[in-house]
Amino acid sequence: MSILIAIAGAILAIAALVALWRVIRGPSIVDRVIASDVLLTTLILVVGTEMVANGHTRTIPLMVVLAATAILGTVSVARFVTRPEGTDTATTAASAKPDSTGKELS
């Protein structure tokens, strides 16, 4: 049992580090948002895994709050990126374009 939980913890740690690498490196802001979403999901899984490992239920409200508020940052950044016409859509798209083309260079 504890060996299984330890293996799961190691896998979750690797997943969180890889997602963090994509947050840091991610060429465009959309990639960073997706990677931070994966990082938050991994965090929820870590909270649940820790409760399974230690046999308590004290952090279930933390899981509820994280699951309910994970949408806020993602949607706000997505709304910022796809701002409608008339505002600075051109500058946002133009600032995202060189990043996405620089992905192949690096």
Place this chain on the structure above:
Amino acid sequence: MFDLEPWSSILDIAAGVLVIGGALLSLAAAVGLVRFPDALSRLHAATKPQILGLILVVIALALSVRNWAVLLLLTPVVVLQMLTAPISAHMVGRAGYRTGDFDPDTLVTDELAADVAGAGRSDLPGAAEPSARREGERPSADPSGETPATP
């Protein structure tokens, strides 16, 4: 209600296996984040542990604790995530489409491109695509030929 005492070791092992399954889904999403080439493909990989991995870990926690009140507390976690994850995935997918952060050659179909062209939005990446991708069935009277945004 039920006497689960003889099953405790089996339930614990099942909980451990389910936790490992959720962790493997999270690892799959992380590997997809690194290996996939563009934002929309990464979004496809990233949405896997949000629902299924969370359900696996929640079931593991319910099997580990074995208490009905805990199950009642764990249900809103899954329900809230099921309600909000499609919204955020939709918004991020729209953002990824509008910033042009995908390879048009990898798309099987692009139904939004026709609507974008019909709306006269030539500043979006899908506007110039139907004439650029489908050479065989190119319509002669294509109104969206002024900005070749595709490389």
